[in-house]
Amino acid sequence: MLSQKESFDYCRKIAKEQAGNFYLTFHLLPKLKSDSMCALYAFMRISDDIADEPSEINFTRKALGIWRDQTLGALNGQFSHPIHPAFALMVQRHQIPHQYLLDVLDGVEMDLDIHRYQTFDELYKYCYRVASAVGLCCIHLWGFNSEKALLPAESAGIALQLTNILRDIKEDYARGRIYLPQEDMVRFDYDEIKLNNEVRDECFFNLLDFQAKRAAKYYEEAQELTQYLDGNARGIFLAMLHTYKAILDKMQKNNFDLFNDRVRIGTFQKLCLLAKYLPYSWKSS
Numbered sequence: 001m002l003s004q005k006e007s008f009d010y011c012r013k014i015a016k017e018q019a020g021n022f023y024l025t026f027h028l029l030p031k032l033k034s035d036s037m038c039a040l041y042a043f044m045r046i047s048d049d050i051a052d053e054p055s056e057i058n059f060t061r062k063a064l065g066i067w068r069d070q071t072l073g074a075l076n077g078q079f080s081h082p083i084h085p086a087f088a089l090m091v092q093r094h095q096i097p098h099q100y101l102l103d104v105l106d107g108v109e110m111d112l113d114i115h116r117y118q119t120f121d122e123l124y125k126y127c128y129r130v131a132s133a134v135g136l137c138c139i140h141l142w143g144f145n146s147e148k149a150l151l152p153a154e155s156a157g158i159a160l161q162l163t164n165i166l167r168d169i170k171e172d173y174a175r176g177r178i179y180l181p182q183e184d185m186v187r188f189d190y191d192e193i194k195l196n197n198e199v200r201d202e203c204f205f206n207l208l209d210f211q212a213k214r215a216a217k218y219y220e221e222a223q224e225l226t227q228y229l230d231g232n233a234r235g236i237f238l239a240m241l242h243t244y245k246a247i248l249d250k251m252q253k254n255n256f257d258l259f260n261d262r263v264r265i266g267t268f269q270k271l272c273l274l275a276k277y278l279p280y281s282w283k284s285s
Contacts (some may be wrong), residue, residue, distance in 0.1 A: 119181055170198070
């Protein structure tokens with residue numbers, strides 16, 4: 001098994017190769033916390049990859065069950081994967097509640113069985129597990145000074161996941177999944193036939209505008225988190241939040257042209273965001 005240093009290096013390699021927008025923000029943290037973010041990301045990435053593996057559903061379910069058992073084993077000092085030494089130290093060092101990690105695994109497993117969400121309340125539960133639970137892990141890693149941080153951290157996760165859902169409508173549908181609440185699709189008269197035909201009519205714009213405004217509300221609530229974070233963690237939070245808010249804004253600006261090119265923000269804009277929030281990483285908690 002790898003040493004702790006080798007394990008952290010392994011996790012950083014995963015993060016550097018796969019974290020995209022998020023990896024740039026890791027550099028806004030002190031080295032120890034940056035290493036921990038890589039370990040946390042590696043755990044989340046592997047969990048997602050197991051769930052998304054194009055295999056027979058029972059095989060995937062079994063693989064997730066094995067990964068869950070291995071995760072619990074790692075938390076008790078039994079390492080069976082290269083990320084485990086770093087992962088276990090990260091959880092111990094930052095006192096991350098184990099339930100958040102199990103919530104993430106519950107969330108990725110939901111994708112095996114649930115391909116439609118009837119209501120936003122149902123979707124919220126999914127978003128909490130796959131995104132808010134991650135955010136709650138992050139604030140324990142970053143450091144916070146009040147239990148009041150928990151609610152805006154939850155809202156931040158919801159905001160980011162709703163943005164992902166809008167951006168990935170085409171890709172998700174190709175995999176048989178629709179995350180837009182069915183109640184909203186009925187309300188705005190936009191059905192699966194239209195989605196399959198990639199129709200962008202007034203119903204589509206109204207539906208997507210409604211979803212974007214809902215996400216914007218959670219972005220606004222998430223801003224409250226800044227005041228509760230350790231000083232040197234505010235930069236990474238604001239950079240992450242505003243990177244994804246920029247994606248949401250770009251989708252709106254492009255009139256939700258989501259069936260052609262996947263919406264991204266350019267490298268220059270990412271660097272501008274990093275530069276804007278870099279001073280926060282120099283502040284003490």
